[in-house]
Amino acid sequence: MARILIVEDNALNIKLFCDLLAAHGHQPEAVTDSRTALDAARAFEPDLVITDIQLPHVSGIDLIRMIRRDEQLAAVPIMAVTAYSAPGDEERIRDAGAQAYVSKPISVVRFAQTVDDLLADGSDLDPTGKAPASWANEGDGGPGPSEAGGEET
Numbered sequence: 001m002a003r004i005l006i007v008e009d010n011a012l013n014i015k016l017f018c019d020l021l022a023a024h025g026h027q028p029e030a031v032t033d034s035r036t037a038l039d040a041a042r043a044f045e046p047d048l049v050i051t052d053i054q055l056p057h058v059s060g061i062d063l064i065r066m067i068r069r070d071e072q073l074a075a076v077p078i079m080a081v082t083a084y085s086a087p088g089d090e091e092r093i094r095d096a097g098a099q100a101y102v103s104k105p106i107s108v109v110r111f112a113q114t115v116d117d118l119l120a121d122g123s124d125l126d127p128t129g130k131a132p133a134s135w136a137n138e139g140d141g142g143p144g145p146s147e148a149g150g151e152e153t
């Protein structure tokens, strides 16, 4: 069982994620207002944070950066969930400090597998399922041709 904080402004997605995680034996906690997410994370002490990217007030990208800068939370794995899967978004999500992302509408199997992978090893997980080495390519200003996919196989 893992403690998993969900930051998501869509009620249907919250229910879906919570139901999925509970069915896998986890303890989910949901936050709908990203302005309270950092405090909620400090209090909840999650093993994993799942955050929407398209959030009002504080974007998921900004929240990921805040978590990475937080002394208490810096090492907590983060999984982003986003309605967009353009190459630039993947780069931004990765650079902000998330270990993985899942595109909406989510694949239930992929969602659960990514959660399991992050809980097993909170680093170096590539959301496309390719080699972790593609994550090590920092600061080149944009994704290379090999990272331009986001395609489902």
Ligand code: MN
Binding pocket: 008, 009, 010, 052, 053, 054, 055, 056
């Ligand atoms: Mn949203």
